[in-house]
Amino acid sequence: MNGTIRTVFAQDQDAAAAVRAAQAALSGEPADLIIAFVGGKHGPEAVHAALRAAFPGVTLTGGAAAGVISSHGFGYGGFEIGLIAFHGPDVTPAMVATHDLLAGEFAAGENLGRSVHDRTADGQAVFLLFDSVASVAPLRLHPASQIMAGFQSGLGARELHVVGGGLLTDINLSGGWLLDGADVCKHAAAALIFPPGIAAETVIFHGCRPASSFLEITKIDGAEVLELNGEPALTVVERMLGLTLGTTSGQQLSLVATLGQKQGDPFAPFDENAYVNRLILQANPERGSLTLFEPDFEAGARVQIMSRDNILMLESVTRGVADLRRLMGSKTTLLGLYIDCAGRASVMSGAETEEAELVVDSLAPEFPFMGFYSGVEIAPFAGGTSRPLDWTGVLTVLQTAS
Amino acid sequence: MNAPITPSFEQLQRELDFYRREYDEMGARLVRLQEEQSRAAREARRSKIVARLVRDAYQIVHQDIFASKIGGLILAMVADTALCDKAAFLKRDPMNPENFLVEHALGGMSADALNMPAPPAFLFTASGKPPEPAASPLIGLIGVPFILWAYDEESGRGVLLGKKFEGNIHRPFEARDNEIVEVVLAVYIDLLLRKGAEAAMRQARQAAEEASNTRARFLANLSHELRSPLNTIIGFSGLLLEGRARTAPPAHRDEFARQIQAAGRSLLALANDILDFSSLGHARLQLRRDWVPVAPLLHAVARALAQDIAARGVWVDVLPLQPELQASIDYDRFRQILTNLLGNAVKFTPPGGRVEIGACLVGHGGVRFSVRDNGIGMRPEDLDRALEPFVQLKSESNEHPRGAGLGLPIAKQLVEAHDGELKLSSVYGQGTEVIILLPEGSARLA
Numbered sequence: 001m002n003g004t005i006r007t008v009f010a011q012d013q014d015a016a017a018a019v020r021a022a023q024a025a026l027s028g029e030p031a032d033l034i035i036a037f038v039g040g041k042h043g044p045e046a047v048h049a050a051l052r053a054a055f056p057g058v059t060l061t062g063g064a065a066a067g068v069i070s071s072h073g074f075g076y077g078g079f080e081i082g083l084i085a086f087h088g089p090d091v092t093p094a095m096v097a098t099h100d101l102l103a104g105e106f107a108a109g110e111n112l113g114r115s116v117h118d119r120t121a122d123g124q125a126v127f128l129l130f131d132s133v134a135s136v137a138p139l140r141l142h143p144a145s146q147i148m149a150g151f152q153s154g155l156g157a158r159e160l161h162v163v164g165g166g167l168l169t170d171i172n173l174s175g176g177w178l179l180d181g182a183d184v185c186k187h188a189a190a191a192l193i194f195p196p197g198i199a200a201e202t203v204i205f206h207g208c209r210p211a212s213s214f215l216e217i218t219k220i221d222g223a224e225v226l227e228l229n230g231e232p233a234l235t236v237v238e239r240m241l242g243l244t245l246g247t248t249s250g251q252q253l254s255l256v257a258t259l260g261q262k263q264g265d266p267f268a269p270f271d272e273n274a275y276v277n278r279l280i281l282q283a284n285p286e287r288g289s290l291t292l293f294e295p296d297f298e299a300g301a302r303v304q305i306m307s308r309d310n311i312l313m314l315e316s317v318t319r320g321v322a323d324l325r326r327l328m329g330s331k332t333t334l335l336g337l338y339i340d341c342a343g344r345a346s347v348m349s350g351a352e353t354e355e356a357e358l359v360v361d362s363l364a365p366e367f368p369f370m371g372f373y374s375g376v377e378i379a380p381f382a383g384g385t386s387r388p389l390d391w392t393g394v395l396t397v398l399q400t401a402s
Numbered sequence: 403m404n405a406p407i408t409p410s411f412e413q414l415q416r417e418l419d420f421y422r423r424e425y426d427e428m429g430a431r432l433v434r435l436q437e438e439q440s441r442a443a444r445e446a447r448r449s450k451i452v453a454r455l456v457r458d459a460y461q462i463v464h465q466d467i468f469a470s471k472i473g474g475l476i477l478a479m480v481a482d483t484a485l486c487d488k489a490a491f492l493k494r495d496p497m498n499p500e501n502f503l504v505e506h507a508l509g510g511m512s513a514d515a516l517n518m519p520a521p522p523a524f525l526f527t528a529s530g531k532p533p534e535p536a537a538s539p540l541i542g543l544i545g546v547p548f549i550l551w552a553y554d555e556e557s558g559r560g561v562l563l564g565k566k567f568e569g570n571i572h573r574p575f576e577a578r579d580n581e582i583v584e585v586v587l588a589v590y591i592d593l594l595l596r597k598g599a600e601a602a603m604r605q606a607r608q609a610a611e612e613a614s615n616t617r618a619r620f621l622a623n624l625s626h627e628l629r630s631p632l633n634t635i636i637g638f639s640g641l642l643l644e645g646r647a648r649t650a651p652p653a654h655r656d657e658f659a660r661q662i663q664a665a666g667r668s669l670l671a672l673a674n675d676i677l678d679f680s681s682l683g684h685a686r687l688q689l690r691r692d693w694v695p696v697a698p699l700l701h702a703v704a705r706a707l708a709q710d711i712a713a714r715g716v717w718v719d720v721l722p723l724q725p726e727l728q729a730s731i732d733y734d735r736f737r738q739i740l741t742n743l744l745g746n747a748v749k750f751t752p753p754g755g756r757v758e759i760g761a762c763l764v765g766h767g768g769v770r771f772s773v774r775d776n777g778i779g780m781r782p783e784d785l786d787r788a789l790e791p792f793v794q795l796k797s798e799s800n801e802h803p804r805g806a807g808l809g810l811p812i813a814k815q816l817v818e819a820h821d822g823e824l825k826l827s828s829v830y831g832q833g834t835e836v837i838i839l840l841p842e843g844s845a846r847l848a
């Protein structure tokens with residue numbers, strides 16, 4: 001394999017200066033494609049113009065990031081820029097994009113899935129990025145579960161290794177945008193299809209533990225859980241936790257608990273990998289409801305209140321990195337890619353150790369590494385197809401396939 | 403042997419309920435403990451932010467940067483803690499104490515200044531707290547609803563941090579956050595003072611070095627400028643004292659005396675220049691301004707140098723000028739300026755060359771004097787040096803020019819004492835032009 005992948009991190013209040021610093025660090029052969037992760041305090045147009053000027057003729061993708069994680073630097077102050085530069089056809093991904101998320105996430109995902117299907121064979125790795133924020137006021141996300149349901153429908157029987165994340169300008173969900181190769185776009189998604197010679201291995205880091213017995217969702221409207229066990233959902237959760245939630249912004253709930261659905265045997269011993277967690281986007285005291293990040297739970301589903309556990313989160317990283325090392329074997333690793341839930345940053349989780357730095361320290365500087373803080377993470381789940389996850393860290397390595 | 407006890411359904415149901423209650427209770431305790439731990443960690447984060455700000459900010463002390471850059475660097479550090487979306491340093495307007503100017507800003511501000519008659523020492527906003535009237539203008543300036551503000555009355559400086567949301571990521575701002583903003587402000591003010599003191603020290607050191615260089619150049623020049631006329635005086639006076647000179651023709655003896663007198667005048671001029679320069683450097687010159695007709699002044703200067711002009715063999719033209727033109731100047735000092743400039747022009751113009759001196763009214767009552775020659779000119783790199791004291795530029799012929807190298811520096815200082823400006827332009831090998839611009843109100847037609 002002749003191609004190379006390089007990563008670079010820069011940080012400056014001036015977008016052009018940050019890009020120039022990144023450009024200087026990437027001096028050498030011009031890249032074929034660059035994925036940029038851009039801190040939310042940078043204006044998208046200014047960054048795009050700076051990137052366009054610094055890397056003329058290079059396909060530019062990526063977009064907003066609530067923070068950047070790399071072996072060269074780390075931060076979520078909003079002025080970070082992380083670049084992954086691909087040189088050579090044997091490592092450079094092909095890109096397809098859709099701009100129709102606002103019209104319908106499922107349909108847009110399905111069209112994207114069909115496009116990817118037509119350009120791939122089984123086993124290829126795909127990196128999926130999308131604008132997470134549909135509307136700021138009122139706050140509405142582009143549900144990754146609908147995008148992925150459509151995407152899987154479009155893929156049909158094609159079996160791909162799909163990882164990805166939702167793009168956010170900051171941890172407060174105040175915006176999102178994507179570079180589609182030509183422009184700055186809202187309500188868009190892009191699939192980066194890696195060449196067949198590249199294989200991917202992925203592990204998922206968790207960090208939540210069940211904090212209640214099973215509760216049945218008895219009434220739900222999309223992502224808004226109205227009733228649990230026949231009572232207003234917010235009342236149930238407040239009573240069980242002994243906390244008064246949703247008294248101010250309601251968003252504080254996502255700092256406290258999530259709802260988790262255990263996959264497989266509900267009475268099997270605790271296994272963090274068996275849980276799909278959904279962050280609580282907001283609480284509505286008037287309606288007594290909880291709105292989740294994703295609308296993929298259904299009436300009749302048995303869920304548990306999940307507590308974040310910062311110690312478990314760090315243990316999960318240690319375990320996951322060890323698992324990944326076993327999976328990696330002796331193949332050449334070209335890139336480490338980390339998609340990390342923004343809520344895991346210590347500013348939000350309150351963890352004493354930055355979990356992302358633990359990931360970097362565990363791997364760097366063995367191979368180029370780049371990560372970003374996302375709104376939602378996408379990864380192959382429980383040996384099956386890829387699905388959106390909350391409160392996780394998805395670590396993928398791209399390796400030579402043979 | 404006892405038969406195993408088979409619990410009844412009711413017993414099992416009670417047991418299940420018991421474990422479920424306990425499990426839920428333990429779970430709730432876990433959540434609360436986690437929340438308490440997170441809250442404690444976020445509290446500790448405040449101290450960490452403060453410590454990090456102090457540590458990072460004081461790195462600036464060792465950086466070679468201007469004081470004007472410090473505010474921007476500190477705001478970048480504040481932003482890097484993810485504490486806020488926007489931030490600014492404000493400074494009391496020296497012209498209007500109720501007005502505050504935005505010194506540095508991170509993220510857009512709605513204006514460059516803010517009217518705040520009674521700035522509080524500290525305030526914050528939070529959704530759970532009644533709004534303070536003093537917060538409104540600050541919120542209006544920064545454009546986000548949740549703010550932290552600290553103000554130092556003594557220095558007249560304030561810091562303003564703001565964020566768009568208060569809920570999801572950060573806990574709301576609270577009174578104890580005064581630690582953060584007060585530290586940010588104190589560090590900023592302290593660094594400004596340090597950098598100011600450093601700049602003053604650097605300036606003083608530069609001045610001392612400059613004085614030392616000047617003294618060295620002065621001594622080097624002086625030895626040359628003294629030695630030549632003194633040798634003349636000693637040589638010719640010696641001749642006059644020897645017996646042979648007594649028998650020499652009277653014309654020879656007269657010539658010896660003239661040489662001695664010229665050397666003496668040269669020494670007197672040198673002493674005057676040195677005294678002038680010395681007095682100009684130490685105290686502001688007291689000018690005796692009057693409305694002086696310009697045309698007679700220029701002609702008088704040209705006449706005064708007639709002997710040198712004739713000796714050098716150059717042409718000096720006083721350019722046509724408005725006879726009514728008058729300038730508000732100190733006659734003696736301005737005559738000294740023009741004499742120095744014209745003398746230089748004559749000195750550095752080869753025989754047959756031309757020198758022009760002129761003046762005209764400019765703008766609304768300003769006046770422009772010019773002295774232009776087509777002499778040897780100066781190299782671009784010598785232009786600034788020519789205005790330094792005791793610097794004598796060498797010509798192509800490597801000929802050591804006469805004089806102490808004080809003519810232009812004295813002229814420049816005298817022009818500045820008139821609130822004017824002296825500009826020098828030159829093309830090497832083609833000539834030099836010196837322009838004096840006196841400001842509006844310095845000239846009239848009478």
